[in-house]
Amino acid sequence: MKILLFITLFTFSAFNAWGCTKTLTVATNESYWPPYVILKNNALGGTEIDVLKAIFKSSPYCLNFSVLPSSLRAFEELKQGRVDLIFAASKTAERAEYAHFTLPYRVEKMLLYKHASSPNVNSINELFKKSLTVGVNRGSVFGDAFEQLRTQYANQVVLTGESKKRFILLNKQRINFLIDDSLVAQYFTKQYSNIMPAALVEPINVNNVHFMLSKKTVTADDIAAINSYITNNKAVIERIYQSHQ
Structure with missing residues (x-):
């Protein structure tokens, strides 16, 4: 090559x-x-x-x-x-x-991440029903179930272009949660000690x-x-x- x-x-x-x-x-x-x-x-x-x-x-x-x-x-x-x-x-x-x-x-595994001060949720549905916000990548695919929720709760979905911006927003508590690739998140959670997986929530998408x-x-x-x-x-x-x- x-x-x-x-x-x-x-x-x-x-x-x-x-x-x-x-x-x-x-x-x-x-x-x-x-x-x-x-x-x-x-x-x-x-x-x-x-x-x-x-x-x-x-x-x-x-x-x-x-x-x-x-x-x-x-x-x-x-x-x-x-x-x-x-x-x-x-x-x-x-x-x-x-x-x-x-x-x-x-294979890509998309997980939900939270700030230490964010409330615990058991599912992505609960997140939206509690009027909480989630940052996601503009243009990414998260599966049919999430796409339906994203349409229904559009005002609670914050679109960003880069992972680093999502983690900055979550670290500053401008959003309550974010969805990102599990390997990418390993790097950013080392940088931001207040950010962690939402352990009670199943993977958003494995694709x-x-x-x-x-x-x-x-x-x-x-x-x-x-x-x-x-x-x-x-x-x-x-x-x-x-x-x-």
């Missing part, structure tokens, strides 16, 4: 483009999403980046990494064919209208995540090739994530 280097409006990549037969622009809206994505000194690192590099190593594809302002912007850019790939994507019928999805490459690729720029043959890379690198992928559990 070879990765290009250029910067255009928060666009970052790696090096040496010689030998590519196709270049894929990879979009993310996260600059600090440990352990998955960490932007430091104009270079992207983290487990998602390591997994992408492992999967595409020795492939004919090059990768550009572009950091965009929001997940909604990333999805729109992919829909229009201006970016090619989004990682850590949940598959939905709406997204499948304009995007291909690869085989899953990891396979995929690479999501634009139907405008990526072919079925490309998807078949990428699926083979995922399958052939399962052991490597598992080792990358296990090192952060």
Whole structure:
């Protein structure tokens, strides 16, 4: 695998483009999403980046990494064919209208987190019925049950673009709870000692995540090739994530 280097409006990549037969622009809206994505000194690192590099190593594809302002912007850019790939994507019928999805490459567990001063609740339903607020990522998928509640109690759902902002809001008690990926939360709960899992509440969503690729720029043959890379690198992928559990 070879990765290009250029910067255009928060666009970052790696090096040496010689030998590519196709270049894929990879979009993310996260600059600090440990352990998955960490932007430091104009270079992207983290487990998602390591997994992408492992999967595409020795492939004919090059990768550009572009950091965009929001997940909604990333999805729109992919829909229009201006970016090619989004990682850590949940598959939905709406997204499948304009995007291909690869085989899953990891499982995402979304949990509820609280401030030490937040009241205890036994379920997400109880949270909403008590008129409490919850911060969630704008554009994330949390399953059908939560989506119904989010529509019903829209005024109690605080949308944010980045995990770090949600944890700051919860630490300052601007919100009562938040929902986030369990591995991401491990990092932020070390930083904020007053934030902890809402232990009485079942996981909000446990879901396979995929690479999501634009139907405008990526072919079925490309998807078949990428699926083979995922399958052939399962052991490597598992080792990358296990090192952060």
